[in-house]
Amino acid sequence: MNDHPLGTTLELANRVDSIERLRWAKFYADRKRPCPFFGSDPDDNLVEWVNAGRIVAGAALDIGCGNGRNSIYLASKHFSVQGIDLSEQAIAWARERAGANQRTIDFVCGSIFDNVPKPHSLDFVYDSGCFHHLPPHHRRNYAELVASALKPGAFFGLTCFAPEGGSGYTDEQVYENGTIGGGLGYSDNWLHDFWGQHLEVAEINRMNETSADSGRFGKSFLWVMLARAR
Numbered sequence: 760m761n762d763h764p765l766g767t768t769l770e771l772a773n774r775v776d777s778i779e780r781l782r783w784a785k786f787y788a789d790r791k792r793p794c795p796f797f798g799s800d801p802d803d804n805l806v807e808w809v810n811a812g813r814i815v816a817g818a819a820l821d822i823g824c825g826n827g828r829n830s831i832y833l834a835s836k837h838f839s840v841q842g843i844d845l846s847e848q849a850i851a852w853a854r855e856r857a858g859a860n861q862r863t864i865d866f867v868c869g870s871i872f873d874n875v876p877k878p879h880s881l882d883f884v885y886d887s888g889c890f891h892h893l894p895p896h897h898r899r900n901y902a903e904l905v906a907s908a909l910k911p912g913a914f915f916g917l918t919c920f921a922p923e924g925g926s927g928y929t930d931e932q933v934y935e936n937g938t939i940g941g942g943l944g945y946s947d948n949w950l951h952d953f954w955g956q957h958l959e960v961a962e963i964n965r966m967n968e969t970s971a972d973s974g975r976f977g978k979s980f981l982w983v984m985l986a987r988a989r
């Protein structure tokens with residue numbers, strides 16, 4: 760491990776991990792908090808992909824599922840869904856919402872890194888806003904576990920902060936500050952190069968900005984990426 764004025768690389772990584780874990784544990788305590796993704800609407804891009812037949816029902820994993828809004832949508836479209844999230848309160852909320860919507864979904868509380876999906880077991884992996892909250896030292900592992908979990912030709916969908924949506928921290932600042940500061944923004948070129956090492960990137964577009972009454976979640980400071988397992 761390299762030395763750093765603030766501690767070893769491992770110590771710095773552990774510090775950021777525990778701060779982020781605590782942040783999410785508290786984040787969902789107040790369900791009335793004015794947070795854009797505390798609603799029940801599924802992502803606009805997800806609805807578009809399903810309507811267009813680009814992704815079709817099968818075994819799906821929603822990583823960092825939060826209150827379950829996208830998991831519940833996928834279940835309504837006959838996907839067999841597992842949703843995983845670090846936050847106990849998010850998972851409790853997701854379970855309540857799935858029950859109220861009469862959807863059977865396997866919601867798991869924990870980190871994706873401790874609950875690695877079986878190789879080639881999934882027809883669709885979705886991540887709406889989790890990757891941009893991962894500290895840099897998890898990025899490669901994450902992409903490898905996503906790529907390995909997908910069946911050949913299956914899709915990974917991602918929504919992720921564009922540079923203006925994130926904290927603006929460099930990787931080094933993440934470890935100096937001990938936090939990723941509300942999420943990391945990425946350029947489309949960066950996403951293309953990074954995810955292209957693991958998957959075949961089919962498209963990267965800005966998310967459509969939707970109106971509050973559209974029934975779909977959409978914010979234009981996010982990228983939407985669809986990529987396919989080789």
Ligand SMILES: C[S@@+](CC[C@H](N)C(=O)[O-])C[C@H]1O[C@@H](n2cnc3c(N)ncnc32)[C@H](O)[C@@H]1O
Nearest residue numbers: 783796823824825844845846870871887888889
């Ligand atoms: C911005 S929120 C998005 C929630 C949800 N996908 C949505 O769009 O409504 C990011 C979520 O990722 C979860 N998360 C962060 N790191 C995680 C990890 N290592 N494993 C599982 N979930 C994680 C957080 O607890 C949080 O609920």
